[in-house]
Amino acid sequence: MTNTHIAPRAAAAPVGRLSREAAESLTDQIVRTVAARIDERELRSGSRMPSIRRFADSHGVSPFTVVAAYDKLVARGYLESRRGAGFFIRERAPIVGAVPVPSVPEPAGQSLDVVWLVRNMFRQMPHQQMPGTGVLPGEWLDGDSVANALRSIGRQNASLLLNYGVPQGFLPLRQQLQRKLAELEIGATPEQIVTTAGVTQGLDMVAREFTRPGDTILVDDxxxxxxxxxxxxxxxRVVGxxxxxxxxxxARLAELAALHKPKLYVINSVLHNPTSTSLSAxxxxQVLRIAAEHDITxxxxxxxxDLHPGSAxxxxxxxxxxxxxxxxxYLSGFSKTMAANLxxxxxxxxxELARRLADRKMLQxxxxSDIGERxxxxxxxxxxxxxxxxxxxxxxxxxxxxxxxQLERVGLRVDxxxxxxxxxxxxxxxxxxxxAERAMGQAHGPxxxxxxxxxxxxxQLPSTFMRLNVAAMQDPAIWRFLEKELREKEAGALSKSS
Structure with a gap:
């Protein structure tokens, strides 16, 4: 008795008529149609797709178009490529997370802390319901400029985009930053500038360079x-x-400096977060005098x-x-005005410190990202x-x-x-x-x-203040909530006093 090899069943013609007049490319038409037929079980798992040449001949397209379409279908999990045998329809297992999972509520009694706020800032809710966020709405930013720059960089020599950048950062960018700083009357050569993954990484690098466990860092409060x-x-130890x-x-700065001998003092001189106030000359x-007296960096x-109009x-x-x-x-960046994702x-x-920080950056x-910097x-x-x-x-x-x-009309005070x-x-x-807890836990709506x-x-002591982002206060639901809550608070206070 001889063994008989049974060849895999070939898939039926997987694609109908293709249109060269459509806005969608021929490759994407093939991908969309084949994927839909697999999803609908019209093309069976394990069936072999037509060879590249056969598919191209039968549909009047180039083999390169078919190769590109098959490769996309492989990447998306619809096909698998078997060396020497061709392309086959993959058995599609359910993807973990593909089925919507009910959101997990915050644990009962969950206290509000920094992690709570940051976690909720990254929730997939519309920015219209996020007056506590620290970024501008996406439509305020210049997405076209970012997209055009990415396309332009993509047309450059591909090898430029495949390697690591340099430790201190993309040199032409540092040269451009030298000119930007000069406009602020800050003299800095490119050798004095180190690029970072946002100001967050910059603060972490500086803190690691200057402090050890037990040291004090002063911050505004x-x-x-x-x-x-x-x-x-x-x-x-963080002291406000x-x-x-x-x-x-x-007076308090001088007192705390003498008491704690801090290594660092972190300050927003211009457009302080969260008050948007600025340091007077x-x-x-006096801040520099106190820092020199107590050897504080x-x-x-x-x-x-870039949200400040300038000293003029x-x-x-x-x-x-x-x-x-x-x-x-000095630290700055472009996440607030250009694109947070960069x-x-x-x-x-x-x-000297720039060299040390560049070395520390390499170790971390x-x-x-050289692409982002370009x-x-x-x-x-x-x-x-x-x-x-x-x-x-x-x-x-x-x-x-x-x-x-409008804030004052609904019962808040802005000093x-x-x-x-x-x-x-x-x-x-x-x-x-x-x-904040009541706002997040509304019974109706997000x-x-x-x-x-x-x-x-x-x-982290209780406070009657809160930070509000004026660019994210345009949803009427926010004003309805604030007016209702603050009027109820006022009514409750009046009833107690009577």
């Missing part, structure tokens, strides 16, 4: 919440300096730089411009970014005063209405942790993300 946990994870409308409380000089986070329009004093990178380390930031500092991540360079160097930043500032200016008036930036620091007159003031303080 309130301030950007994410660094509190990051510094604490390094074993550092009260922030006033024109900068830190100088008089206080800037200042880390100036200027991530909102509004006062803006940067410590790095006064100090010229002797005691001040994760391109930078550090400007002394040449080797290099940052995209940012192309956008900056072609000149359109200035107009884009001006459009964003104008749009924010059109919303800010109107939003502040200092900022002249620029995206944030308003508002007093709700009640524990904003409770308000949750509303608020950013309670407690999360912006190293102490």
């Amino acid at each position: 309130p301030a950007w919440f994410l660094m509190f946990g990051s510094f604490a994870a390094l074993g550092a 300096v009260p922030r006033l409308p024109d900068g830190p409380d100088l 008089a206080k800037a000089y 200042i880390v100036e986070d200027d991530i909102y730089c 329009v509004q006062p803006a004093t940067r410590l790095a411009a006064l100090d010229q990178l002797q005691r001040v380390i 994760r391109v930031g930078f550090i400007a500092t002394s040449p 991540t080797l290099t940052t 995209v940012v360079y192309k956008i900056l160097s072609e000149g359109a970014y200035r107009k884009h930043a001006e459009r964003m500032r104008t749009r924010l200016d059109g919303l800010r005063s109107r939003t502040v008036r 200092v209405a900022p002249p620029a930036g995206m944030f308003v620091w508002a007093d709700a007159g009640c524990d904003t942790n409770v308000l 949750g509303i993300l608020l950013a309670p003031g407690s999360l912006f303080s190293p102490s």
Whole structure:
């Protein structure tokens, strides 16, 4: 008895008529049609697809078109390629996560903390329900410029895109940043600039360079919440300096500096997060004097730089411009104004420290994304970014005063209405942790993300303040919620007093 090899059954003609007039490419037409017929079980698992040449001849297309279509179908799990035998329809197992899974509610009694806020900032909810977020809506940004830059880079020599970048960052970008810093009256050569994966990585690198477990880092209070946990994870003690409308409380800064001997003081000089206030020139000089007296290195986070109209329009004093990178380390980036997904930031500092930080960066991540840095360079160097930043500032200016008036109408108090930036620091007159929990747990519609003031303080104590993003306050549901909650609070207070 002889063994008989049974060849796999060939698939029926997998594609109907193709159109050369359609907007969809021939390759994508083939992929879409074959995938649909497999999904609908018209083409059976295990069947062999027509050979590339046979498919091309029967449909009047080139073999290259068929190869591209088959390769896409393999990548998407519809076909498998068997060496020497051809392409076969794959047995499609269900993909884990393909079936919608009900969202897991927060555990009962879950307290609001920094992780809670960050987790919810990355939820797939519309930005219209996220007045507590720290970014501008996507449609405010210049997606066309990013897409055009990516296409232009893709047309370059492909080998440029396959290797690591250089440790200090893409040189043409650092040269462009030198010119940008010069406009802010900060002198820095390309050798003094190190690119980072956003300001977040920059702060982490500097903290690791300067501190050891048990050391103290001073921060403004309130301030950007994410660094509190990051510094604490390094074993550092994080101590808050009260922030006033024109900068830190100088008496308290001097007292804490003498008491704790801190290694670093992290500050937003311009468009402070969360209040959007800026450091006065008089206080800037005093901050530098206190830092010199107590040998403190200042880390100036200027991530909102391009949302400020410039010192010719509004006062803006940067410590790095006064100090010229002797005691001040300057950080900035483009996640707020260009694209968060590019994760391109930078550090400007002394040449010696720049070399050390570049070495530290190599030990942490080797290099940052050369592609992202090329995209940012192309956008900056072609000149359109200035107009884009001006459009964003104008749009924010059109919303800010109107939003502040509306906040006051529904019962919040804004002690200092900022002249620029995206944030308003508002007093709700009640524990904003409770308000944030109620906003997120609404019975009707998606949750509303608020950013309670407690999360912006190293102490994490209850606060009546919260940060609101004026660009994300346009959904009427937010105003209905705030008005209802604050009026109920007021009514409850009146009934108690009577």
